Amino acid sequence: MIPAKRIHTVEEYYFSRKLREVRSLVAKGKPIINLGIGSPDLQPPTVVVDALEASLHDETAHKYQSYQGIPELRNAIADFYQKNYQVSLDAATEVLPLMGSKEGIMHISMAYLDEGDEVLIANPGYPTYTSVTKLLGAIPKYYDLDAESDWLPNLEKLAKEDLSKVKLMWINYPHMPTGAKASKSFFKDIITFAKKHEILIINDNPYSFILNDEPLSILSIEGAKDVALELNSLSKSFNMAGWRTGMVMGKARHIQHVLKVKSNMDSGMFYGIQKGAIKALERSSDWFTTLNNIYEKRRKLIWELATKLHCKFDAETSGMFVWAKLPKENTLSSEAFVDKLLYEKDVFITPGSIFGTQGEGYVRFSLCVTEEKIKEVINRIEA
Known part of the structure; x- marks a missing residue:
């Protein structure tokens, strides 16, 4: 074949x-x-493993789960974002748990990209952004990062290019692989850039608590929800890489588009993993x-x-x-x-x-x- x-x-x-x-x-x-x-x-934290074990005896533990995750998990994510990033989220409509944020890259791309659409991708950057873009028949449009610019995109230079076919822009701060950090000022600039050019920005944010004194979410910027989504994960922050537990946050209409794809791709996250994730998110600083x-x-x-x-x-x-x-x-x-x-x-x-x-x-x-x-x-x- x-x-x-x-x-x-x-x-x-x-x-x-x-x-x-x-x-x-x-x-x-x-x-x-x-x-x-x-x-x-x-x-992972001991309480996380304990919660998983204890959950196995719950009546609903081995049934299909909600595509949106159990309400307690969405509430825990919203509370975590309020406490650690000072971001207010509606747990019912602006939070979507994922089986790892890598899943979210595919779901977001499938929700927004048609064949021939262009996607702004950092060079250097996480290779999966490129792979998913190509698999969907969209076109990677790379923007160069370098040490001289602190590994941040030159938005003025980008604005001079033809962006008429660009639908999405992937950013990832703290940046992988370089470890560069973004500031609120940069996030404000890129939100302005996104609104002007009608581009959806996705900040992939799994490293913000590792050796970083000032965790920052793009969603903390005024107006960000109109043009931005944020991916996050428990993989790095709570040593739960194999648990495949992530989330995407943003405006309800954006989340609804992603959910439409996700609900056709899986049958919900395992209940015990969700219960463990809640305990992780409840941990103190x-x-x-x-x-x-x-x-x-x-x-x-x-x-x-x-x-x-x-x-x-x-x-x-x-x-x-x-x-x-x-x-x-x-x-x-x-x-x-x-x-x-x-x-x-x-x-x-x-x-x-x-x-x-x-x-x-x-x-x-x-x-x-x-x-x-x-x-x-x-x-x-x-x-």
């Missing part, structure tokens, strides 16, 4: 392919240390303090490692990665540099080039490994 033409517009996800290679090396006895993936190695104390120690060691590799980095960024520029004397591509480290030192990191052409010349280190393992990597580099 011949597959759909859309399959030829994308490639297998880099980590799907590369981790298969890494597992093959491990199977051969190689002591690989993986600093490439942003999958938290720490445990002490949880983030404890979590960030661990990540801060790891980050200092990663900075030491990057320095040993003669890479340069910005110490003012946030998130669970360190984005580092390869040394000037390096003559290898990012991928070749990573492969050399993998095969000579049994260490895997991520090449910046997989995030776009603007990522060439950079590498990314994950903080999702123990201090002991990072120290072991440092020892291998020194050796």
